[in-house]
Amino acid sequence: MKQSYLKVLTNEKLTANVCKMTLMGDVSAIERPGQFVNIAIDGLFLRRPISVCDVEDNVLTIIYKVVGKGTEKMSYMKGGEILDILTGLGNGYFTDLSGEKPLLVGGGVGVPPMYKLCKELIKEGKEPTVILGFNTKSEVFYENEFKALGVTVFVTTVDGSYGIKGFVTDAIKEVGEYTYLYTCGPEPMLKALYNAVTTSGQFSFEERMGCGFGACMGCSCKTKYGNKRICKDGPVLVKEEIIW
Amino acid sequence: MVNTSVSLCGVKLKNPVVPASGTFGFGYEFSDIYDINILGAISIKGTTKEPRFGNPTPRIAECTSGLINSVGLQNPGIHAVIEKEIPRLREVYSNPIISNISGFSIDEYVYCCEKINEVKDVDIIEVNVSCPNVHNGGMSFGTLPENVEAVTKAVKKVTTKPVFIKLTPNVTDITSIAKACEQGGADGISLINTCQGLRLDLNKRKPIIANKIGGFSGRAVFPIALRMVWQVYEAVKLPIMGIGGVATAEDVVEMMMAGATAVQVGAENLVNPYACSDIINSLPSVMEKYKIKDLNEIIGVAHQ
């Protein structure tokens, strides 16, 4: 973990309420895809945890949905602001277990961490397939960014207004063979995937956090491998340890 | 040169800044972030006889200038704390350790205090009496003077190390509780623990915290904590560790002027992991600004 002061470079809307922000500065503490950062926002007591979407050189990309006070304040930033951010938090995804053909599934704002993960897996010579799940066409983002990486991308919408109609699990049968699962998204989606996939996998969870770096026990969960802190021992848990 | 060192019942602290129980893990976690040997002392996570998972999540709700927590005393149990956590802290830290003890019955307090008293690495025992008493309909020990006195007497009987009783602010008259500690033979008083609080999720029309009501702390409670330290200083002769909303070196000075000998920093560590380090670094210049040569001069000075 490192406290960094990052400068907002860009902040743009991807959909009506999802924004993409790029920030510049010391991001050397970020070691793995699936880790997160914890952002201090003027006037609010707690920091806001947001996943790493991408990190290259000294530029961090995050994608966030405007849901409350903190993300609303972030959405008004124009660039040039300096933000106090704790970087390199959480365990992140481990790529060594992926096999040749990993399946990456992101739902809603669970999509962003899949991006850096996808890039890393490609770099390691693997052939990821990506499923992106949304409620409706107007909420879809990052399909083209994933396609630009040269991977096969399936998009699902619950109402069928775009791509495959239904849930991410409805796209799995289109995928063919896969060796491992990586996923992030709302808990009902994680649970459905847990029951649907035949391989092992890594699942990223959310919890309300006090500190985000393991000091307060605010974010604990029970696993088959003992009690874990989502912020420090997670947010990524392996399939075998999850207790629903 | 200014003097920042203070003494708590003969235990010397190089400065009065102490991370508060529950907000600093078992201490060693912070040694990756800064050299924790700059700290006056560390109060480690509240410990019970058996391991506890604590309360269901969500356990955290944000408030204006603070947060509500309902961790529910998650800890690995007294034996693991003695065998694993304290030795692990000792590897990276050589200043005083304050062991924070919780219990749900007098027997449990006695059991834990007796065990922790044998640990040579522990310098002070801090007994958290904010826990619900299972033998009394779950009402907190700390809300009735007779219960506080009973716990104090019982743990004093089995201990030789200094015992600080940590008080809950959720009482009608803090001075009567403080006097009960003194009656029971306590060596000092820590206050305050968290104030009961509640936040609702407007979308769900329900409490944010799974356990509904939790403990409110952070910057917002500083005036309440300061007032209680003030009152307790006037009511008893025991040394006081002032806790609640402390976030700056100025807050430390203010707490001490109200009567605290040492000061604990809680919630601020969670949002600024360097909080204690920042406070310690700015303490000398703040002392100079207020013409304080020795912190011992200002303990309770506002009462004169």
Ligand SMILES: Cc1cc2nc3c(=O)[nH]c(=O)nc-3n(C[C@H](O)[C@H](O)[C@H](O)COP(=O)(O)OP(=O)(O)OC[C@H]3O[C@@H](n4cnc5c(N)ncnc54)[C@H](O)[C@@H]3O)c2cc1C
């Ligand atoms: C490890 C992790 C990674 C995340 N990554 C992303 C991401 O990449 N993109 C994204 O859009 N969102 C992400 N989230 C969710 C994001 O943290 C919340 O949406 C955000 O904190 C809401 O803040 P707010 O001030 O707008 O909402 P408010 O409701 O005003 O926030 C009040 C409090 O509740 C907390 N809170 C509210 N919703 C959540 C939630 N879902 N999870 C955890 N805490 C919450 C806030 O942090 C704050 O402390 C992530 C959460 C976690 C735990």
Ligand SMILES: Cc1cc2nc3c(=O)[nH]c(=O)nc-3n(C[C@H](O)[C@H](O)[C@H](O)COP(=O)(O)O)c2cc1C
């Ligand atoms: C997440 C959290 C966990 C806590 N756990 C304990 C505990 O185990 N034992 C205890 O005596 N106090 C505990 N406290 C109370 C703090 O030690 C402190 O008394 C209180 O939070 C007031 O200080 P603050 O305003 O600086 O946070 C906890 C507080 C927080 C925020």
Ligand code: FES
């Ligand atoms: S949020 Fe504090 S331990 Fe996870």
